Amino acid sequence: MNYQFARRLDAAPESFLDQLFAISRDPKIISFAGGLPMTSLIDVAGIRDAAAAVFAEEGETALQYTTTDGYLPLREFIAERYRSRLGLPATADEIRITNGSQQCLDLIAKLFVDPCTVVGMERPGYLGAIEAFSYYQPRFKTVPVTEEGPDIDAFHTLCQEDNLAFFYGIPNFQNPSGMSYTETRRKECAECCRETNTIFYEDDAFGELAFDGRPRIPVKAFAPECGVMSGSFSKTVSPGMRIGWIYAPAQVIEKFDAVRQAADLHPNALSQAVMYRYLTTHDYEGHLERVRRVYQKNCNQMCDLLDDLLPDVIHTTPEGGMFMLATMPEGKDSMALFHACLKECVAVLPGVPFYAEGGGYDTFRLNFSTANETEIEEGMARLKRAYCLCGKK
Ligand SMILES: Cc1ncc(COP(=O)(O)O)c(C=O)c1O
Secondary structure: OOOOOOHHHHHOOOOHHHHHHHHHHOOOOEEOOOOOOOHHHOOHHHHHHHHHHHHHHHHHHHOOOOOOOOOHHHHHHHHHHHHHHHOOOOOHHHEEEEEOOHHHHHHHHHHHOOOOOEEEEEEOOOHHHHHHHHOOOOEEEEEEEEOOEEOHHHHHHHHOOOOEEEEEEOOOOOOOOOOOOOHHHHHHHHHHHHHHOOOEEEEOOOHHHEOOOOOOOOHHHHOHHHEEEEEEOOOOOOOOOOEEEEEOOHHHHHHHHHHHHHHHOOOOHHHHHHHHHHHHHOOHHHHHHHHHHHHHHHHHHHHHHHHHHOOOOEEOOOOEOOEEEEEOOOOEOHHHHHHHHHHOOEEOEEOHHHOOOOOOOOEEEEEOOOOOHHHHHHHHHHHHHHHHHOOEO
């Protein structure tokens, strides 16, 4: 059969995520390439108890069709957390539960991106967003990010584009670099978005994973009408439950409901009820504290080993999240490193797919949330061997 696939598929980059998940499952390989939360930090017993209570007390409702907007108590929980933690005047009406925050990427692009409209992104930027947006055939324009946030002059220039659908950014512990915007840069970005009527799509997948537990004020706080924010329980509670959300102004939410209903009717009723039960009957703050402590320890260990073993590699030093970005000296190629690493049974992720406009050949991303201390020690030794073996471009 000669299948005539839609032309929009031609615009999509070859999916790296599938390859990543395959690598993550091979037990011989120590993977720093994926983005899984540490399995032992998933509170299986707590979630099991929450699920048992849901089945016992509201099983019929939780197994029935439900509403498109999402479970009201869970939306209220999220809104209250925005208010108390970040000082944002959020209400449940402005929040919709989604099937992971990845679904927000698809649906927000569906709302705002026509073929050839411009989507602004960080350089490097989240690979899963590049993949999701690509199906709507945008032109990507990227702004370099540094330890302070996006280059503000380039950001200004981008916001002047007539045809800009939105700017997508991750101000907290970015994927892939682990870098964060300073508060000043957040304000500058917000001001620029206000002046130019630009949507700032703020993906806050990692905000709760600040090692010091200190909340960082979102860009949306400085320009509420421009801010579309997404969040997720994937990195904090469980990715398999697939609970994320969007927090956006009422006009956006109204359209979001329509496209969301067409996509999959509503979020998973059972997962939402279990998540809410878990969050409200267990020590969520204590759990977050544990996760942050482990990730901070792993991050420090990985940074120290990188400095010792690969002194000519420059790396970011994240203050939270799950990733750091390494840059090799001129002439080293991360695809060659990737293949050399696989021979040594360790995996790193070449930076190239994070660069929507090309580049990043000398960079690779390292995840520090999945492997334990022993695996990090051994994996970094393998990485050193692979690095020494892999030739120049
Ligand atoms: C920056 C960022 N946004 C969104 C997602 C999607 O996560 P989920 O759909 O599990 O919420 C990820 C996953 O790694 C991510 O790194």
